Amino acid sequence: MSVKIISRATWGAKSWNGTPNYVALSSRTEFFVHYDGANHITATGNAVPQAIDRQHQAQGWAGIGYNFAVDQAGNVFEGRGWTGQGAHCPGHNVSGIGVQIAIGGDQEPSDKALAACRALYDEACAKAGRALAKKGHKDGYATLCPGAKLYAWVQAGMPAKGYEAPSGGGSSSGGSASWDGKSFPGASAFQLGKSHPAVTKLGERLVVHGYGRFYKVGPGPTFGEADKNATMAFQAAQGWTGSDADGYPGSETWKRLMAAPKSTAPKSTIVALNSAVKPGATHAQVKELQQLLLKAGYGPIKGAVTSYYGAETQKAVARFHNKNPKLKSAGKSYDPAIGKQGFAELQKEAGRK
Numbered sequence: 323m324s325v326k327i328i329s330r331a332t333w334g335a336k337s338w339n340g341t342p343n344y345v346a347l348s349s350r351t352e353f354f355v356h357y358d359g360a361n362h363i364t365a366t367g368n369a370v371p372q373a374i375d376r377q378h379q380a381q382g383w384a385g386i387g388y389n390f391a392v393d394q395a396g397n398v399f400e401g402r403g404w405t406g407q408g409a410h411c412p413g414h415n416v417s418g419i420g421v422q423i424a425i426g427g428d429q430e431p432s433d434k435a436l437a438a439c440r441a442l443y444d445e446a447c448a449k450a451g452r453a454l455a456k457k458g459h460k461d462g463y464a465t466l467c468p469g470a471k472l473y474a475w476v477q478a479g480m481p482a483k484g485y486e487a488p489s490g491g492g493s494s495s496g497g498s499a500s501w502d503g504k505s506f507p508g509a510s511a512f513q514l515g516k517s518h519p520a521v522t523k524l525g526e527r528l529v530v531h532g533y534g535r536f537y538k539v540g541p542g543p544t545f546g547e548a549d550k551n552a553t554m555a556f557q558a559a560q561g562w563t564g565s566d567a568d569g570y571p572g573s574e575t576w577k578r579l580m581a582a583p584k585s586t587a588p589k590s591t592i593v594a595l596n597s598a599v600k601p602g603a604t605h606a607q608v609k610e611l612q613q614l615l616l617k618a619g620y621g622p623i624k625g626a627v628t629s630y631y632g633a634e635t636q637k638a639v640a641r642f643h644n645k646n647p648k649l650k651s652a653g654k655s656y657d658p659a660i661g662k663q664g665f666a667e668l669q670k671e672a673g674r675k
């Protein structure tokens with residue numbers, strides 16, 4: 323279950339006055355709760371983030387400085403979002419996600435507002451891959467914010483009526499119960515910080531396809547940056563761009579990953595020499611040796627082909643060695659015995675790869 327967030331475009335944010343810096347989710351370690359200030363806030367809906375946006379731009383910021391704002395009706399408005407650097411608590415804007423609950427003074431926060439903020443907290447933990455420290459603005463800066471009531475709530479551990487925290491450290495299963503273990507599980511299985519057995523399968527297939535370098539530890543069930551980056555590289559290698567190469571697997575990515583990897587080099591057909599193949603011996607591979615000698619132009623071999631490594635075969639091998647003196651045994655000017663390296667070279671001369 324993810325929190326329903328009202329996008330900046332939907333609530334009518336002004337354009338950023340300079341784009342906020344990007345912050346990796348893995349950099350987040352704390353979660354700050356704010357209030358609006360001394361005055362009670364009666365408005366709910368889009369007017370709430372619009373007012374904050376105007377005020378923050380007026381003081382020279384890029385726009386609304388909180389990562390999210392929550393109104394008393396429980397609506398969640400996107401501010402800087404999950405990965406934008408906030409402007410809500412000096413010294414903590416990279417490490418901390420800041421959420422304003424739109425109340426002021428001694429105003430009582432609604433159950434809906436608290437539940438929405440708590441849901442944001444749980445999702446933030448899931449995305450960051452750790453339990454974020456629960457803080458009020460005053461824990462990071464000398465201020466009255468977030469007011470006595472919200473501060474007491476933060477200190478109590480952010481309990482929320484009518485809201486059930488997801489189990490398993492804030493990650494949700496994403497409907498894994500119905501997954502058959504092979505087919506594309508749906509896009510909802512791949513959300514940063516969330517676990518699904520298909521994520522392990524995804525990682526294993528990425529490794530098979532040669533993208534193991536993205537994993538510092540092996541693939542696991544929680545979709546993380548390594549999975550996303552490996553997926554993105556795989557998608558780019560398909561010649562895809564833009565949203566087709568965003569690091570989130572769709573059904574076509576899944577299909578191609580489940581297929582056997584395309585081999586980059588044709589499989590070698592060079593075979594090893596059996597150690598029993600030597601002058602005077604009878605061995606099945608001698609026929610192959612003779613055929614190769616003939617094909618590569620070292621014939622004739624009278625009586626060929628047989629499994630006997632006789633004088634005619636030895637003469638042909640000696641001719642091969644005269645053309646490839648480096649492959650002769652040390653110190654021999656006439657070398658009728660094929661060696662391992664010589665046999666490999668002969669196969670190449672005969673057209674094998």
Ligand SMILES: [Zn+2]
Pocket residue numbers: 355356357410459465467468
């Ligand atoms: Zn504050």
